[in-house]
Amino acid sequence: MGLQPADEAFITALAGQLPEQTLRPAEPRYLEEPRGHLHGKAGCVALPRNTHEVSIIMAAANAARVAVVPFGGGTGLVGGQIYSDGPTPLVLSLERMNRVLAVDRRENIIIAQAGAILESLHNAAEGQNRLFPLAIASSGTAQIGGNLATNAGGVNVLRYGNARDLCLGLEVVLPDGRIWNGLSRLRKDNTGYDLRNLMIGSEGTLGVITAASLKLFPRPSSYATGLFAVPTPDAAIRLLGLVREHAGEAVSAFELLHRNGYAFLRDTMPDIRQPFDDIPEWSVLLDLGLSAGINGQDLLEQVFAEGFEAGMVSNGLLAASLSQRDMLWSLRETIPLANRAIGAIASHDISLPIGSIPAFIEATSAALAELADVRVNCFGHLGDGNLHFNVFPAEGRQKSDYLPDRAKISSCVHELVSRMEGSISAEHGIGRLKTGELGKYGNPVKLALMQAIKAQFDPNGIMNPGAILALP
Numbered sequence: 312m313g314l315q316p317a318d319e320a321f322i323t324a325l326a327g328q329l330p331e332q333t334l335r336p337a338e339p340r341y342l343e344e345p346r347g348h349l350h351g352k353a354g355c356v357a358l359p360r361n362t363h364e365v366s367i368i369m370a371a372a373n374a375a376r377v378a379v380v381p382f383g384g385g386t387g388l389v390g391g392q393i394y395s396d397g398p399t400p401l402v403l404s405l406e407r408m409n410r411v412l413a414v415d416r417r418e419n420i421i422i423a424q425a426g427a428i429l430e431s432l433h434n435a436a437e438g439q440n441r442l443f444p445l446a447i448a449s450s451g452t453a454q455i456g457g458n459l460a461t462n463a464g465g466v467n468v469l470r471y472g473n474a475r476d477l478c479l480g481l482e483v484v485l486p487d488g489r490i491w492n493g494l495s496r497l498r499k500d501n502t503g504y505d506l507r508n509l510m511i512g513s514e515g516t517l518g519v520i521t522a523a524s525l526k527l528f529p530r531p532s533s534y535a536t537g538l539f540a541v542p543t544p545d546a547a548i549r550l551l552g553l554v555r556e557h558a559g560e561a562v563s564a565f566e567l568l569h570r571n572g573y574a575f576l577r578d579t580m581p582d583i584r585q586p587f588d589d590i591p592e593w594s595v596l597l598d599l600g601l602s603a604g605i606n607g608q609d610l611l612e613q614v615f616a617e618g619f620e621a622g623m624v625s626n627g628l629l630a631a632s633l634s635q636r637d638m639l640w641s642l643r644e645t646i647p648l649a650n651r652a653i654g655a656i657a658s659h660d661i662s663l664p665i666g667s668i669p670a671f672i673e674a675t676s677a678a679l680a681e682l683a684d685v686r687v688n689c690f691g692h693l694g695d696g697n698l699h700f701n702v703f704p705a706e707g708r709q710k711s712d713y714l715p716d717r718a719k720i721s722s723c724v725h726e727l728v729s730r731m732e733g734s735i736s737a738e739h740g741i742g743r744l745k746t747g748e749l750g751k752y753g754n755p756v757k758l759a760l761m762q763a764i765k766a767q768f769d770p771n772g773i774m775n776p777g778a779i780l781a782l783p
């Protein structure tokens with residue numbers, strides 16, 4: 312039997328097994344994604360309050376062969392949370408399961424329900440003088456379950472790793488309604504296949520994450536933040552080596568910025584104060600989180616002096632206060648909004664071996680220039696080899712002018728990524744928008760194993776169909 316719609320008969324029968332108001336008509340916010348590429352369909356959204364209710368919902372959907380689309384904060388950028396083809400699904404929102412359950416200072420662990428907003432984990436950790444370091448600009452809306460389902464990255468991966476590296480254990484409801492309690496607090500546990508890591512990054516295609524236990528860290532006692540102009544991406548990479556020699560693991564973030572990012576901010580948000588009089592072609596925003604007794608300002612001044620001497624930096628400024636630090640970071644975090652206001656022809660969230668980045672930027676920019684008259688804003692988490700390589704219309708032209716070239720532009724970028732042994736999705740995932748690219752550039756053996764794993768966990772194919780693995 313193929314997938315069936317979540318029709319009135321199904322909803323009525325399911326409603327009978329759940330408290331009132333658990334099933335509601337789906338509001339438009341469950342059917343939109345941030346960049347407006349996809350519009351979803353769903354008659355109903357299920358809003359369970361606990362794991363037992365999630366289990367009831369999954370068991371019923373599995374028996375009736377109704378598709379279920381897990382929905383977190385809805386901030387995913389590849390459409391994994393938006394189901395647009397096939398029989399009407401049931402959207403499953405975790406928003407009522409939003410509690411931080413425990414913060415343990417001694418074990419350095421935080422346990423939360425999957426619907427907890429990322430920012431609430433930050434606040435709960437801070438309340439116990441600890442740090443939960445997952446830092447993404449959508450932290451006020453994204454949920455920890457969504458962060459784990461997408462294996463979110465962000466600016467602090469360099470030091471603390473991505474969502475996967477921060478997770479100790481999960482509780483998951485499987486497609487047939489069984490509950491896997493893997494909410495471990497253990498840091499070492501070699502008892503066979505790692506189901507936690509299979510679930511992380513599976514974008515709602517293998518099960519519903521209902522709770523997670525995660526690592527906490529000491530809060531840095533001070534920060535030092537610098538914005539340095541660098542002549543080239545290669546100089547930026549050498550500067551990263553230099554700052555690490557001086558500051559070691561204290562280097563928490565190292566972000567590459569391109570002139571077009573500042574220009575887009577200037578054009579779309581003129582009230583934002585620009586840090587440089589003359590915008591440099593390339594710059595890096597770097598952040599150190601320091602233990603007590605270390606003077607970060609002196610340290611960065613030393614790095615700047617040595618970097619200047621070696622031709623790695625040409626200009627720069629150091630944040631003299633926390634509010635200046637916030638200002639520099641807000642500038643960085645606002646660039647995606649400026650990008651959106653300008654309107655990208657195509658956006659690429661890619662990663663490369665760090666040493667290949669300068670050659671990649673040069674080769675891809677040259678290849679694109681041959682193809683069309685475009686502007687590139689290449690920026691992002693250079694320290695992790697993760698770039699956002701976004702392509703925009705030339706000044707005075709519209710995104711729609713480039714419609715016929717869009718596929719060619721993306722292929723040009725992804726071909727070079729693939730040739731240089733990079734990844735076509737560094738941190739946003741595959742969702743529904745990149746399934747074609749995954750099919751094209753993914754390793755065939757890995758893809759076959761992924762299909763087999765999906766069939767094992769979800770033989771009826773009800774879990775977020777069409778995400779990651781395209782429907783046949």
Ligand SMILES: Cc1cc2nc3c(=O)[nH]c(=O)nc-3n(C[C@H](O)[C@H](O)[C@H](O)COP(=O)(O)OP(=O)(O)OC[C@H]3O[C@@H](n4cnc5c(N)ncnc54)[C@H](O)[C@@H]3O)c2cc1C
Binds near residue numbers: 738
């Ligand atoms: C302004 C902005 C900045 C961003 N910056 C970054 C960044 O720096 N780094 C980064 O990695 N991402 C970034 N993102 C992307 C996005 O915020 C992340 O992918 C985030 O982890 C998604 O979480 P969510 O709760 O919004 O998930 P959703 O968008 O609701 O869902 C994403 C996927 O996870 C699945 N899912 C959600 N909850 C669950 C669950 N409980 N169980 C199983 N599956 C589930 C969904 O089905 C879907 O496939 C950004 C997005 C925006 C809008």
